[in-house]
Amino acid sequence: MSSSSPPLSPRGAEEGEEDGGTGSGGGVGGGTVFSYGEAGYWDARYVEEGGAPYDWYQRYAALRPFVRRFVPPASRLLMIGCGSALMSEDMAADGYMEIINIDISSVLIEMMRKKYFNLPQLQYMQMDVRDMSKFSDESFDCAIDKGTLDSLMCGVEAPLSAAQMVLEVDRLLKPGGVFMLITYGDPSARIPHLNQPVCSWKIVLYILPRPGFKGNIRRSVFDPVPLTESGRLPEGFVLEDPDSHYIYVCKKGQELTGIDSPTLSHLKLQDSE
Template structure:
């Protein structure tokens, strides 16, 4: 979604559109203008594939059919094909970057690029993907107009598209207090397991292995007194779609003291 000089989305992120109108990270016009300016230079939000590979390989085998949400100009899908993944459908709200990526990867049949709004993916049938991955798109929607509604629309669409037993891997700067409520939409039935990754530039000592889940309370919050070593860590939510419904407002989370 951005160039190497860009900062992550934040609540007041905006640019200027035609006629001087302010645009937010949640709008297609904002991204179209940026990609034209940047010329499609490759950039991965938050983390590169090498850092995320342990999670992706554990929860989505290479034979999985994957949906890459808000692909932008990232190299992640290319890196995953190199790692053996056979079918990755990449979507983005920007028609500019989708056309750029189609031209760039025209000779890689494992990659498909479609212009699409994650809030309405009706061209895909129900339960048509084994895994969906997002790093930054939900965060961008949270910067836009009607953010809670946009977040709900996105999560419900992702839930619709994932097969039972499949996973939604969300990489975000949002801690559980501000992300679990959005994941826990009425009608969804996720088993949510949280992991924490330090920023690539972090040089401090990390006590836990990256694949050690972070226990959550019954309400889906971090335990009292838990502070990540890197205060600007990225949160990785692995949301497994369970059979049936547990009822609105009742996510299944990896609780403190559980394996």
Template sequence: MFRDVSACSTYNYGDSLYWDARYIQEANCGFFDWYQRYSALRPFVRKYISPSSRVLMVGCGNADIQMDVRDMSYFPDESFESVIDKGTLDSLMCGTGASISATQMLGEVNRLLLKPGGVYMLITYGDPTVRMPHIKRPVYSWNIDLYVIPKPGFQRPYGSTATNSLLEPIPTTEKGLLPPDYVIEDPDSHFIYVCKKMDETTHDTISIHPLVDDAMQR
């Protein structure tokens, strides 16, 4: 589990100075969404996260509270029902000491989630070959649902016969990888890992709502 170089060569995502400069540069550009727009993520959020949940959003930009995600001791154990991460783990994976940083961050996320039932929703460019080794560790006791969604603006080619549903979790192999016959239509797709915190005596009985949303229909 080393530094993830699959998408780190163009920009220095692992450097805090990069983010400081980027947000200063884009301060006058108006609101924007990193990775995916909320309209695309809404059905997943509604399925797994209750509106009344205490949710921690971790990100690389401006925030009400700024801290190192590798040490969030500001919050006591089991403080949140849900943690949503859009790109923060990705940034750590682009930095030096990536594996150690990822372990520290995920350990903190696991500590902060209620047990059982806490949900860590990771939105990332990292496919299962580079993300599952970090999140599919027995120490976390996470049941993981995997979704693949195309980059905003992607259109299926005319005449495409693909039957993959964006709204259904992908059956993965024992190691959490994509099935050998699974085809990712958009090479720039993002991956959503929904990690549900369980314990050794708890089965996956979390209430799940139907995943339906017009914004996801393409």
């Protein structure tokens, strides 16, 4: 799939957009239930597309300032729902040394293994983000998701799937580790799913206009956007691009100590600057 012909986005599905038959149908209240959480859907889709590269939402060039600030190159990084995106390839070229890419589609994973067989920084594993039991607790410094949570929000039992994913990410991160979520979901739609009872995230929010937006952004996109105590945008906040993308930088609490994490050292350095 080329970047000039993007697929149906999870956003359209979550908001009830018709999908020309790719949904499974029979949703609550007569709506369409989409199969974005099912391996079979993605296997068929990647066979049809032939594994052509496609990046959801934003390319690495736009995300790089945020990634470089919060994710040191020495990190052991989990790329969630990697798909056929070029982001991991671009990050490897930018000095990141260990990126574990997972996706629910075995078809896609085999394609990516063949494509990147000579790039040792990238590893590919077939896995459902709702059950990452192959990985041990606190085994990653950082995790990045660009569209996977959004896809789960389109399917059956979306709140349960979202909770399973967030809890698994929390389990895998070392204390002080970072979960970077890139999504179309505003705080009212995503903060409740991030704030699972056992999680102790410190969340910082950034907002980027969609690629190609021609309007005037009156604030610096590199400044964090404040959240209210209830996890919402402040009253009167002006969102120049209604189709903006939200970057939630979630730092895991440090109840446990003594674990050597490059992310923790990196963030301490950032805080002191």
